[in-house]
Amino acid sequence: MSRSLAPLIALFALAVLYALPAIAPRAMVQDLFGILTLLVLAMNWNLLAGFAGLVSVGQQAFVGIGAYAMFAAIILMGLDPLVGVVIGGIAAAIFAIPMAFFAFRLNGAYFAIGTWVVADIARLAISQWKALGGGTGTSLPKGTAKEMAFVDGIKEMLDVSTAAAADALTYWLMLSLAVAMLVASYVFLRSRMGLGLQAIRDNENAARSVGVDPLKLKAAVFLLTAFATGLCGALAFIQITRVTPDAAFSVIDWTAFVIFITVIGGIGTLPGPIVGVVVFYALQRALADYGTIYLIVLGCLGIAVMLFARRGLWGLFTDRTGIDPLPLRHRPPRAATPSHSA
Amino acid sequence: MTILSLRSVSKSFGALKVTDDVSFDVQPGEALGIIGPNGAGKSTLFNLITGNIAPDQGQVFLDGRDVTRTPPMQRVVAGVGRSFQIPQPFGDLTVYENLLVAARFGGGMGGREAGLFCMDILDRTGLGAVAEKKAGGLSLLQRKRLELARAMATRPRVILLDEIAGGLTDGECVELVATIRAIHAEGTAIVWIEHVLHALNSVVERLMVLNFGRMLMIGAPDAVMASAQVREIYLGIEA
Ligand SMILES: Nc1ncnc2c1ncn2[C@@H]1O[C@H](COP(=O)(O)OP(=O)(O)OP(=O)(O)O)[C@@H](O)[C@H]1O
Ligand SMILES: [Mg+2]
Numbered sequence: 011m012s013r014s015l016a017p018l019i020a021l022f023a024l025a026v027l028y029a030l031p032a033i034a035p036r037a038m039v040q041d042l043f044g045i046l047t048l049l050v051l052a053m054n055w056n057l058l059a060g061f062a063g064l065v066s067v068g069q070q071a072f073v074g075i076g077a078y079a080m081f082a083a084i085i086l087m088g089l090d091p092l093v094g095v096v097i098g099g100i101a102a103a104i105f106a107i108p109m110a111f112f113a114f115r116l117n118g119a120y121f122a123i124g125t126w127v128v129a130d131i132a133r134l135a136i137s138q139w140k141a142l143g144g145g146t147g148t149s150l151p152k153g154t155a156k157e158m159a160f161v162d163g164i165k166e167m168l169d170v171s172t173a174a175a176a177d178a179l180t181y182w183l184m185l186s187l188a189v190a191m192l193v194a195s196y197v198f199l200r201s202r203m204g205l206g207l208q209a210i211r212d213n214e215n216a217a218r219s220v221g222v223d224p225l226k227l228k229a230a231v232f233l234l235t236a237f238a239t240g241l242c243g244a245l246a247f248i249q250i251t252r253v254t255p256d257a258a259f260s261v262i263d264w265t266a267f268v269i270f271i272t273v274i275g276g277i278g279t280l281p282g283p284i285v286g287v288v289v290f291y292a293l294q295r296a297l298a299d300y301g302t303i304y305l306i307v308l309g310c311l312g313i314a315v316m317l318f319a320r321r322g323l324w325g326l327f328t329d330r331t332g333i334d335p336l337p338l339r340h341r342p343p344r345a346a347t348p349s350h351s352a
Numbered sequence: 353m354t355i356l357s358l359r360s361v362s363k364s365f366g367a368l369k370v371t372d373d374v375s376f377d378v379q380p381g382e383a384l385g386i387i388g389p390n391g392a393g394k395s396t397l398f399n400l401i402t403g404n405i406a407p408d409q410g411q412v413f414l415d416g417r418d419v420t421r422t423p424p425m426q427r428v429v430a431g432v433g434r435s436f437q438i439p440q441p442f443g444d445l446t447v448y449e450n451l452l453v454a455a456r457f458g459g460g461m462g463g464r465e466a467g468l469f470c471m472d473i474l475d476r477t478g479l480g481a482v483a484e485k486k487a488g489g490l491s492l493l494q495r496k497r498l499e500l501a502r503a504m505a506t507r508p509r510v511i512l513l514d515e516i517a518g519g520l521t522d523g524e525c526v527e528l529v530a531t532i533r534a535i536h537a538e539g540t541a542i543v544w545i546e547h548v549l550h551a552l553n554s555v556v557e558r559l560m561v562l563n564f565g566r567m568l569m570i571g572a573p574d575a576v577m578a579s580a581q582v583r584e585i586y587l588g589i590e591a
Contacts, residue, residue: 202456202463209453212442219402219436220506221428221458342448342483343467 016335027185031178032168039174039181043249045291046184050242051264052271052283053191054235059269060278061199061207062231065118068125069265071109071132072102072236073243074258078136080244081253084154086141091150091158095183095244102240105132106233114225114232126261133259147254155251180249187245191238195280198234199338203227208338211278270312276322280336285324353416355380355510355541356432361400361410363393363565370396371407372565378510383542385552385573388562389585394545395437397562398512401543402434403427428458433508435499437515437545443488447479450487450498451505458506470505476531477501493519500531510541517548525551549586553577561585 031039051069058064076098083094109128116124137145155161155176165175198204209217210224217224243264247253257263267290275286290308297304319326328334356378363371370393378384386394399405401412403424411420414430422430433454442450451470455461461469474480477497482490487498496516503511513532517525529551536542536555546552552573553559559576561568563585569576576582 205449205453206457208445208449209442212444213440215404216436216440216442217453218424219404219428219434219440220454220502221425221460222453223423223425339446340449340452340467342471343464344471 016333020335024189028182031174031181036170036174036177039177040249043177043181043184043246045287046181046188047242047246048267048271048290049283049287050184050188050191051239051268052275052287053188053195054239054242055265055268056272056277056279056283057195057198057231058235060272060282061204061211062228063211064228064232065122066113066125066232067122067261067265067269068109068113068127068129069239069268070259070261070263071105071125071129072239073246073264074129074133074136074255075105076102076240076243077247077253077258078139078142079240080247081142081148081150084150085148091154091248092160092183095241095248098244099237099241102243103233103237106236109236110229110232114229129259129261133255136259137255143254145255147252147257149252150248158248177249180245184242184245187238187242192280192284196336196338199280200340203230204338205340207231270308272322273312274308274315274322276324277320279321279324279328280338282322282324285327286322289323353380354378354413355382355415356401356543357413357416358401359411359413361397361407361412363396363400363405363407370565371400373410374562374565374567375410376560376567376570378541378543380509381536381539381541382558383536383544383556385556385559386543386545386562387547387549387552387559387586388568392562393565394562395514396565398434398514398543398545401427401512402432425457428506428508429460431507431509432512433458433503433506433510434512435496435503435514435516439492439495439499441487441490441495441498441502443486445487446484447487447490447498447501448474448483450502454502454505455507458508461507473501473504476534477504478527493524500528504535508540510543511535513542513544513546515545515547517546517551520548529554549577 030042055069058066079101080091080094080098083089083097084091112128113121113124142148156172158176158179160179161172161175164178165172168175168178206217206222206227209222210227214224247258271286271290272283274289275284276282293304293308297307315322354377359375361371361374362369374397388394396405400407403422407420411418413419414427414432419427419430442453448470451473452466455466455470459466471483474483477500479494479497479501482494490498500513500516517528520528525548532542532555544552544556556573558570559573560570561576561582568581569579
């Protein structure tokens with residue numbers, strides 16, 4: 011039953027999500043945009059920490075650099091915001107190279123702290139960038155949204171204001187980025203490199219002894235996730251329209267929440283971040299009136315999951331039911347011939 | 353040309369000299385046995401050959417090329433496969449996937465080719481029936497077989513086996529010897545550390561004795577076993 015139904019449900023959900031700007035109020039589109047942003051960040055962090063064993067607490071560096079590169083592309087170079095997003099991704103990936111040289115010398119907790127420190131140095135350095143407002147930040151020039159590619163067309167199609175059309179566009183792009191991340195993660199993890207990563211996760215020493223180069227694979231994941239995180243950060247700040255060093259390099263917004271989401275949903279599982287982000291959203295809605303209580307509940311839930319369900323809610327679900335729509339297992343090409351000795 | 357050679361290799365852990373000026377050659381397709389009391393430095397010698405440990409002095413050559421500073425993964429690709437004395441499976445991967453990693457990385461094989469190749473090795477090592485089980489759930493005996501199978505999957509030209517016959521029943525031991533002979537017959541060079549001497553001596557052409565990190569003797573198994581020194585060391589262990 012699940013085998014034929016799951017893809018149908020997923021397709022239906024996806025269709026509804028894509029149709030949303032046409033049928034739902036703008037506030038909801040903006041809400042979901044924020045959630046999708048967290049989902050993309052969580053999928054990236056999950057690849058890093060859950061599969062490559064790189065527990066980074068410095069992902070805000072890539073969000074911030076992506077955002078600032080996008081602002082620089084618009085304000086200083088007069089480029090289209092969407093081109094700015096791509097530049098944001100590339101800038102983050104370039105920044106990841108020296109960052110990797112530094113952080114990869116560190117292990118475990120030191121790696122985590124090292125990435126955090128680098129991210130904060132990046133924040134301080136960006137605060138010195140006077141052309142982009144220094145410590146107080148800057149806003150997108152008036153009319154940026156209106157001049158953005160496709161916005162006119164969307165405006166006509168949906169019959170909405172320019173601002174709503176820009177929201178719809180960024181929403182669709184973020185949704186597409188999330189889908190692309192999911193597909194790319196699945197393909198990557200099932201590839202030769204993904205298999206090598208899973209071997210490293212189990213036993214790094216043995217992995218080396220069968221020819222896997224841990225440093226190479228981890229560096230590849232670090233650079234690729236930096237790129238995607240940079241894209242995501244740049245896209246997020248088109249919608250926010252205003253950037254400051256503190257907001258763009260916020261460890262709480264761009265890394266802490268993301269860690270909770272991934273841990274609750276299921277670290278090291280492909281659907282984990284999706285489950286986590288749904289729980290996060292539900293909690294946020296249910297407890298919105300209670301202010302910080304919602305953060306406390308989130309924290310407690312995160313700790314409970316770490317203690318009692320190492321593979322999160324998704325891990326619990328697959329263990330109980332055996333259902334796994336996105337299996338990473340490699341199946342043998344044929345059944346084994348019956349063995350006399352086994 | 354020799355496939356593997358060590359030149360005056362030494363290694364100390366603190367004040368303890370675990371490998372002391374060891375030199376020897378392995379010819380392509382040859383089978384060499386290594387014996388010696390517990391703590392003689394046998395496993396350390398393997399770690400020096402594979403690059404898991406760097407020597408304090410001396411050089412390691414593969415096909416005449418100095419690999420003393422080459423990291424382990426490149427030595428695997430160059431043709432050195434190894435098993436660990438204490439099995440180190442990839443616990444969350446299936447038995448089949450354990451081999452697949454080895455074939456795709458160390459063996460440099462493509463996906464399709466590697467799949468059939470791995471299944472063939474699993475059948476040959478008696479692991480076919482547990483191919484889709486998680487390696488973390490295997491018994492010790494099966495883990496030892498997995499060590500052998502995974503080393504084979506890297507397509508080595510010289511395979512290093514560290515005490516894989518311990519604890520086997522007579523029947524299992526006969527099977528293991530047959531498997532190792534088959535590997536040998538395909539032209540793979542074998543270096544085998546083993547305490548089960550009758551199994552070892554039924555395969556190897558030369559035998560090396562290590563004691564306190566030093567190479568005491570190397571030569572034909574009969575001659576080595578007949579030596580008074582070796583009999584003294586092995587007195588009471590096994591004849
Ligand atoms: N990483 C290490 N650090 C410190 N000492 C070590 C290390 N590895 C091995 N030793 C010591 O070196 C000596 C040789 O160890 P090794 O494992 O090579 O012996 P072995 O001949 O394989 O013994 P066995 O027959 O018990 O397997 C032992 O005294 C061991 O305690
Ligand atoms: Mg040993």
